Every structure is written in structure tokens, then in C-alpha cells.
Amino acid sequence: MFDFDFNSGEPIYRQVAEQIEEAIINGSFPEGTQIPSTTEISNQFHINPATVLKGMNMLVANGLIEKKRGVGMFVVQGAQETVKGARRATFFEKEIQTLVKQAKSLSISETELLKMISKGYEQ
Amino acid sequence: MSVLDVSHISKSFGNQTILNDVNLSFSGNKIYGLLGRNGAGKSTLLNIITNRLLPNGGKVTINGDTVDNNDEALSHLFLMSEVNMYSNGSKLSKIIDDTELLYGSIDRQLVTELANKFELDLNQRFGKLSTGYRSIFKLILALCLPVEYVLLDEPVLGLDASHRELFYSEMLKTYADQPRNFIISTHLIEEIATIISDVIVLDNGHVLLHDTAENVLAQSSVVVGPKADVEQYTQDLNVIGKESIGQLAAFYIYGELNDRPIPDTVKISPVDLQKIFIFLTNYTNGGNGSEK
Amino acid sequence: MKNKVVSKYLFQKHIKLLAVAYLYALIILVVMPIFFAIISGTFGTFSISNTIENSNVGFITTLILGGMALLSYEDYKFLIQNGISRNTYFKNQISSYGAIILIGAVIDELYYLAMHFFLNGTNFYQGCYSDFISNGFLNEIVGFCYHLLWLVAVVTSALAVGSFLSLFSKRVQRLIIICGFVAMIVLMGIVSSSISTIAVTWIDDFIKFILGYQGQRTVTPVYSMLFFFIWSVIMIGFSHIFYNRKQIKRV
Numbered sequence: 001m002f003d004f005d006f007n008s009g010e011p012i013y014r015q016v017a018e019q020i021e022e023a024i025i026n027g028s029f030p031e032g033t034q035i036p037s038t039t040e041i042s043n044q045f046h047i048n049p050a051t052v053l054k055g056m057n058m059l060v061a062n063g064l065i066e067k068k069r070g071v072g073m074f075v076v077q078g079a080q081e082t083v084k085g086a087r088r089a090t091f092f093e094k095e096i097q098t099l100v101k102q103a104k105s106l107s108i109s110e111t112e113l114l115k116m117i118s119k120g121y122e123q
Numbered sequence: 124m125s126v127l128d129v130s131h132i133s134k135s136f137g138n139q140t141i142l143n144d145v146n147l148s149f150s151g152n153k154i155y156g157l158l159g160r161n162g163a164g165k166s167t168l169l170n171i172i173t174n175r176l177l178p179n180g181g182k183v184t185i186n187g188d189t190v191d192n193n194d195e196a197l198s199h200l201f202l203m204s205e206v207n208m209y210s211n212g213s214k215l216s217k218i219i220d221d222t223e224l225l226y227g228s229i230d231r232q233l234v235t236e237l238a239n240k241f242e243l244d245l246n247q248r249f250g251k252l253s254t255g256y257r258s259i260f261k262l263i264l265a266l267c268l269p270v271e272y273v274l275l276d277e278p279v280l281g282l283d284a285s286h287r288e289l290f291y292s293e294m295l296k297t298y299a300d301q302p303r304n305f306i307i308s309t310h311l312i313e314e315i316a317t318i319i320s321d322v323i324v325l326d327n328g329h330v331l332l333h334d335t336a337e338n339v340l341a342q343s344s345v346v347v348g349p350k351a352d353v354e355q356y357t358q359d360l361n362v363i364g365k366e367s368i369g370q371l372a373a374f375y376i377y378g379e380l381n382d383r384p385i386p387d388t389v390k391i392s393p394v395d396l397q398k399i400f401i402f403l404t405n406y407t408n409g410g411n412g413s414e415k
Numbered sequence: 416m417k418n419k420v421v422s423k424y425l426f427q428k429h430i431k432l433l434a435v436a437y438l439y440a441l442i443i444l445v446v447m448p449i450f451f452a453i454i455s456g457t458f459g460t461f462s463i464s465n466t467i468e469n470s471n472v473g474f475i476t477t478l479i480l481g482g483m484a485l486l487s488y489e490d491y492k493f494l495i496q497n498g499i500s501r502n503t504y505f506k507n508q509i510s511s512y513g514a515i516i517l518i519g520a521v522i523d524e525l526y527y528l529a530m531h532f533f534l535n536g537t538n539f540y541q542g543c544y545s546d547f548i549s550n551g552f553l554n555e556i557v558g559f560c561y562h563l564l565w566l567v568a569v570v571t572s573a574l575a576v577g578s579f580l581s582l583f584s585k586r587v588q589r590l591i592i593i594c595g596f597v598a599m600i601v602l603m604g605i606v607s608s609s610i611s612t613i614a615v616t617w618i619d620d621f622i623k624f625i626l627g628y629q630g631q632r633t634v635t636p637v638y639s640m641l642f643f644f645i646w647s648v649i650m651i652g653f654s655h656i657f658y659n660r661k662q663i664k665r666v
Contacts, residue, residue, distance in 0.1 A: 004317075006313070006316060006317050006395070007313070007395045007397075008392075008393065008395070009340060009343070009344075009345075009392065009393025009394045009395045009398075010393055011337060011340060011341070011393075012317050013337075038299075039295075039296070039299040042295050042299060043292045043295050043296050043299075044292070045317070046288075046291045046292065046295065046314075046317055046318050047317045047318070048154055048295075048317065048318055048319065048320045048336075049295065049298065049299055050153075050320050051317070051320070051337075170663060173495070174495065174500065174501075175495050175662065175663040176662050176663060177660075177662055191500075192500040192501055192502045192503075192659070193500060194416055194417040194498065194499060194500050194503050195416055197495075197498035197499070197500060198417070198498040199498075200498060201498070202496075206663060208492040208493060208495070208496035209492075209493060209496070210489050210493070221424060221493070221497070222497055224420050224423065224424055225417070225420055225421070225424065225494070225497035225498065225499055226497055226498060227420075270498075
């Protein structure tokens, strides 16, 4: 399920948020359904509950999940689209720039790279 | 809110100083990681907090009341350590009864539940248990008592991987059910890195670092790239450790990075707690030290 | 605030120990001789009443209580593990032993009375001070108090010595015990080899005074009792100091 990398040094609460986002994108946590509680995630992955809560609060602030009193956290309607939108917005600087940088270091030309991308879409 | 204060604690054995003016404060139902190399004074500190050892100077208080010779303050503490405080001839069930008598209560249901999960037969005598099961028994007591401060000194000593996993899960479960302060001293930093919210590093008898785990991680980074570029970039930064292979260098930084533009050739990444700890407490390989 | 539970814990533990120790004493001093008499075929000439009369229960009680009071580190470890302070341990150790001593003294008294009436035996007090008070009943009460104070003096001494030793590591403990023995033997050697010197006369006089000698026989137990009392108070004082310095040894 979740795939944490505790040795990466990446803040754990951000990893928690990212992993839940990932599960929302791929449909593991469908819109309108309840997601695991802070305690469940804390117990299963040995993460301090305060850290898990911080990650969840990030998602609440971003309008992806909402708290229903006495029940738990639920994925809001339209969350999947929101996450996708947010990821699209950072896609260029997060993914493309790295990709181009690596391509350059391997002396792959722009045309070649574009060709590869087209090929990737065809598969 | 309950506060445990350690102020100006010093302790020496003979002419060997173990702790030197240690000041710490614990509160807010957090999980503290007490880290330090062997002989840094972790166990001594925990034993002084629980009044098992008497300090040469300074005092430990809970909400302002000293723990020294004070049953009321001591009843808020439980220290689980490697030292065996139970007599070998006692049955586990009898120890549980006596512990309940002296602490006033114990969560019997949880004791039974945990004993089942760890497959611990409570009709055995303490002396018959293996090192691992002694730890398990003491951990069960630690989790089931109504104390505000649970002090664990090398809690998973002798436990196999699956029992360690089980312990961390159960600990977090009781923590969620009943938030209280945990102070965990261990050298297995990786295992508790995500569990703790606060980090205390003891080094040579004094407190080297006391901050939230998040701040410590945020303060730390590693600069990797060609040696010359890395050296150039990290010139006035607080370099706590260096690694290099050939011309490739990795400099570990603790503290703020500067505003200087980052050269294309170097990459800056976060560092995990274990690495930070190793470099902070390793003087021979420190800022101006030699390289591997 | 924890006094009640701590005294309960200690008393339960001590009373159990006491019972087990008496049981062992009974087995060693009565059951085993009978057993050996049976297997060696001398049961016909074996006298149970003799065996009982020769079993000095007062002495056995003294040994048991003294031995028990020597050991305090185990209880200390368990109590401090459970948040009980050294001071609370000390206070309740004293009160628990108070109760245990009373029980031991009552047992000794019952044994003495039974032996006295059925076998015409005697004990130390009656042997020395049978004329102290002419009323036999009152004198027996004083005798009981005498034995009680004796036990208190022994137990408090054992508490002091035991808690003193528990401040040290096992190795140092052994060293102290050996040195103590050597010192005692040397001292006794000096005393016995110079029997006519003034110092020994002084010691001799002092012991006679404590025992209540007047002329050639013991007359009054009052000085002994006073001595036991003062001795006990001093030993309790020492114990208190040592108990308050108790620490966990290996960290």
C-alpha cells in the first residue's frame, strides 16, 4: 500500500500527505469514502501520530479530505481532480526540468527526447 | 499540564564525570528520543530521573516537586531498563499483582492482551525467561501502568524483528488511547526515527541537541558534487561531516544554507536522523576532520 | 501516602519468609532426627521430648529474623522500580519488622510456656533472672519483654549491617565481610591473651554490669534491657542513614 522512504530525509508528514494523494489519484481511496485514521496509519507504519495528523491537516487545508465529527476523515468530492490539477501545475518544474537535465547530461538532443516521449505515449 | 524538569544535573563515578550540568524539560505528552553513543550518560540520566541514582548536583522535579524520596512524584514515572529489578524466583503473575498494589492500578485487560500477542505465559518465573522475554515482560508493564512518563532504556534489547515491530505498534496504540510522555533511549535510531517527535542528543555528559525531530531534519542537508564545487559552496556553512570518493564529495550541513546560488554541478538533499546523529557525535570526522 | 501498600507488601513477604524458615527449622531439627533414628534402627531409644527440649527455639528465631533483616537490596530494587522512595521503604521496613518480631517473640513465648509446663525446661531469662520479680506471672511478662528487646536489638543490627553492605558491590561486600571477621578474630585473640590487663577488666566489668551481676549472680535484667533499647535506637539511626544512600548498583 503506502510506500514510505524513511531514509530519504524528506519530512515524514509530507510523505504521509503525498502517499494519501497518490492513493486518491489511483482510486484506492475513492471520493466520498473514509480514509484510514491517524491511529491506524501511525500504528501500521510506526509514525508519530502528531506527524500523521500534520500530513492529514495539509490535505484538509488543500481541500482534499474533510473531517466528519466523530467518524473520521473522508475524501471530498472532486479531490482526484484537485490533486491532478495541483500535480499538473508542478509537473514542469518537478519532472520535466529533471528529465531535460538528465537528457542533456546524456547528450540526448531535443528532437531525440521528443521522439522518445511520443514513443512512450504509443506504448 | 505535567512537566518533568531536569536542572543542572551532574553525576560522576569516582573521578569519571558521566553527566555535566544537564538541563532538560519534558512535557506535552510527546515521544522523546534520547540518543547518544555508548557511555554518553543516557542510562545514568534515566536512573537519576527515577531517583535510582542520586546526582552529585542539581535536581529533578515533576510540576515543581522533587522526585527525591517523593512517592507522589515517583508514582508518575516508570523506567524500564536492562537491569533486572525483579527477583528470579517470582512468578510473573505475582509481580503484576505486586506492581498493581504499589502503583495503585494496572490495565489488566491490556496486560492479558499483550501477553497473548507476545505469547508470554504469565505463570512462569521471572528467572526462567530469556533476555528477550524479560524485555517483553517489562515492556508490557511499562505500557499498562497509569504513569505520565514512560522511560524506556534500550527497550527492544534481545527482541527479534517481529517482536520489535509488534512492540512499536502496541506502544503507538496505547499512546493514541492514552497520550503520555515517552522517553526512549536507544542506539537503534532508524527504528524510532519516525516514532519520536523530539530529539535529545547526549554527548560526553552534556546535552548536544534538544529540538523537534522535524526541526532537526529541516536543519540538515547534504551537498553532493565535484569536490571543488562542494567546498566552494559550503565555505561558511556549518559542515558536520564529509565523505568523499575520488573527486566526488558529500558535505553534511547542520544549520541554515546561504543565499548563494547553487552551482549546477552540486545537488542538495535532505539527510536522515541516523546520519545526522553519527556526524554530530563523531568528533574525529567532524567539520575540520579527516575524510574517509 | 504509599505507607499502607508498602507495609502490606513487606509484611506479606516477611511473614511468608518467616513461615518457610520455621518449616525448614522444624524439618532439620525434628523431622530429620526422627527420620535418621528410624532408618538407623535406634527409634526405640529416641526421645521426641528431648529433641524438642534441646531445640532452642528462641535462638532459632533470633537467627531467622537476623538473617532476614540482613537482606534488603532485593526489596529495595523492587520498590524503587515501582516508584516507592527509599524513605518510605525504610519506615515500612521498620514497622513490618516490628510486627514480625512480635510474632517471633510470641512463638518463642508459647514454646517456652509449653516446654516449661510439660517438660520443665527453661530459657535464658528464667535461667538468669527467675527471682527478679517474685510474682511469677509478672516476671514472665518482663521475660517476654526482655526477649522482645533482644530480638529488636538483633534485627536492627542486622538491618544496619545489611543496608551498609548493600551500598557496595558484591566484591567490596566480600572484602568487608572478610576484613570484619579477621578484625574480630584478632580482637578476640588480644582479649584472651591479655586476660589480666586493665582493659579487659573494664570490659569484664561492663558486661557484668549490663547483665545485672551483683555479687556472684545475675539479679536484674533492667540494665540489659536498657542496653538493648539504646543499642536498637542507635542501629535504627545508622540504618536510616544507610537506607537513604541506597542506589542501584549496575547501571
